[in-house]
Each structure stands twice: as C-alpha cells, then as structure tokens.
Amino acid sequence: MIEELLPESVVTVETHGDEGFQDAPLYPEEEARVARAVPKRRREFTAVRACARRAMEKLGVPPQPILPGAHGAPTWPAGLIGSMTHCDGYCAAALARATDLASLGIDAEPHAPLPDGVLRSVSLPAERERLTRLTARLPAVHWDRLLFSAKESVYKAWFPLTGKWLDFSEADIELFADPGDETRGGLRARLLVPGPVVDGERLDTFEGRWTVRRGLVATAITVPHP
Template sequence: MIEHLLPAAVRTRAAYGDELDRVPLHPEEEPAVARAVPKRRAEHAAGRACAREALAALGLPAGPIPRDNADRGAPVWPKGVVGSITHCEGYRAAAVARAADILALGIDAEPDGPLPDGVLDVIHSTPEERAALAELTAAKPEMHWGRLLFSAKETVYKAWYPYHHRMLGFEEAELLLAHDQSASGPARGTFTARVLVPGPLLADGVGPALFTGRWIAHAGLVATVIAIPAPSES
C-alpha cells in the first residue's frame, strides 16, 4: 500500500495480518505498552518491527524505537532520520528516510469502511471540507470519504508533530481531498491540508501551513501519506 505512494528516498516495511505481532520488543520500548491489552501490545510490537526493518533497508542500525513523553507518544527516531508508523486491523507499516532527503514524513492506514457514528462530525468542521466531501460522495458513493478524511488528518498530524511537539486538533487543519479519475486500478488521489495554527518554519523558507499528500484505497484498506522533500542546498 504505502510503498506505492512514497518517493524513492523513503524505505518502507509493511506486514499484513499478524505476521510480525509476536516479534519481541526492546526493553526501551516496553514502557509504552506496559499496561496495554494484548491486541494493542501486538500491534505496537509489529509496528516497531516494521520500523526496524525499514531502518535496516536504509542502511542504519535497527535499534529500539521508544516513545517520547508527550501525550500521544510519538516514535523517537535515530538522529538524522524522519519516520512514521501506522497500524490498523490486518495491517502494520512503517516508513523512514534520512532527514537530508525528506523533511517531514507521515503515514496512516485505516480499514476501508464507514466511520463510527458521530466521528465525522468531529473530524471536519469547515464549510469547504463539508462541501468537498459532499461532492466526492455524489461522484463516487462507493468510497468511504469520511474514513479517508480521518486518515489524511492523522497523517497531517504525524508529519506536523515533530516540529511542534503538541497536539493538533482535527479542527486545526482544513483538508481537501481530490480523486484521480484518470488512474487505472485502485482508487487513488491527492489531498491538501492547510494548518490553521501558527508554527515555526520546517526549514529555511519552508512554511508549516500547507501540506500535500497522496492516498490509495485497495484490498479493504485506505492509506494516506505525506513526504515533504528537504530543500536542496542550491
């Protein structure tokens, strides 16, 4: 899934089903799931296993990936690395890149099904989002656009968080989805997210307010990614 959406500088590893759920955690990773139920612990272990294999593919040591101490517990990557982890029912994946190549990276995957009742009211709030979602639903009603919107907003948060280290509410990013009608095979497209809160520059001349990403729906899953290339020295 995600490997079809990301640039060549990014290394990925994905696992379907419970392929990696029983891989042991490093001691430094244990505190994050010390009180977790077995299902959550297994997903966490598989996500970390995917991340270590992706790091190895990047030519880096496959060491522990602990969580930071913030509320959401984002992964702590080796120095000079950006990365992201996702897991949902039947799918776990990680993506990593050298910070010299990719400035910001976020991935998310979700089951391709309707959102639970009430969730859609929480994740979109602007008139533009509501109008765009209605148009997409009318044009392609078999797609679960609300679920895709949720996934894309999660991806925005994952790409945004390392530079701000605080929560980004669903209402703090306005996101517009686009469907690629010319694409053959699985449904796919792009999205644009405008962050509605101020923040520091990601790099010299690279602002934090606008993110663009890609999405795909295939085999019962939807996946979204953001990969912002690092500015070239020139």
C-alpha cells in the same frame, strides 16, 4: 500499498495480517512500555516496531529501540525521520534520512464509514461540503474515513516539526481522485494556524497521496525541504 504514496527516498515495510511480526522480540525499554498492555495493544506495538526496524536495516542503520515520546510520537535515531501506523490486520512503517525530507506522516484505516457523529467532530463545514460532492460523484470511496486518515497523517507530519498539538479543526483538507481512477489520488492540507518553519521558510500547506486497497484506506504526507 504505502510505498506507492511516498517518494523513492522513503523506505517502507508493511505487513498484512500477522506474518510473525507480532512475535518479534522487543528491547527491554520497549517491553516496559507494554508490560501491562492488553494483548491487542501489545501485538500492534510489537509488529509495527518490527516493521520499523526492518526499514532501519534497509537504510543501513542498526536496529534499536523505538520508544513513544511526547503525545505518543515515536522517537527515531538521530538522522532519521519516520512514521508508523497500524489497524486491524495491517501495520506499516516509513523511514527516510532527515537530509532527504523534513518530515512525513502515514496512516491506514479500515475502508468503512466512520461511526455516527464522528465526522462532524473531526471536520470543518467546508470539508463536509466537499465530501458530499465527492460521494455523489464517486460513491465507492468512504470519503469520511479517508478524510479522517488524512487528518491523522497531517498531524503525524506536523508534530515532529513543531512539538505542538494540531486540532482536527486547524487544517482544512481537500481530497482529489486521480483522473479515471477512484482508488487513489492526492490531498492538500491548508494549515489554519501558523505552520512550521522548515529551513527558514514557514509552511502553510502540506501535500500528500491516498489509496484504497484490500479493504483499507491509506494516506501519506511528505514535507520536503524548501
């Protein structure tokens, strides 16, 4: 599912359900991070790292610990960039060489409406107006959840480039459905704060893709080198 949202330079590994990933071994450094975690958190932490290590192997990089860094963002081996996501019944990791992409972010969520009150807290008035129009035209998609997922992917791509927090209100996201297909499309995020400088060029927009499949919504942002 995630791989269709990303360029060929990105390696992805995903799992629907458990598939044994939740029992994969952890490195001692990782074990220490979840020693007191509740079982659900431990299973997700383990499974998504198993996905990431398989992606490392596909890139020819020896598997190694993936520790949470600042604000929980994963710390990748030198020369790699990547992103991970997990929700009930699904885990995925996407990795690429830093020479191929500047950054990327992925996110998956259950394809269901957001809880009451959440949309207003995570969206801008202009975004809500666009969602109203999209819902009237393509009601099978839970656009509020899709917007939330897109915000998460934008942040995951933003943070490695800046080391700074990005509030929900600091990116204005527009969603598009592919012509004749309401199960996938594109997205564009206009940054409302000074964007990251990549290879000497300041970026003011991020672009990506989304899909709805198997009861999930997934989004991905890729930041190419200028």
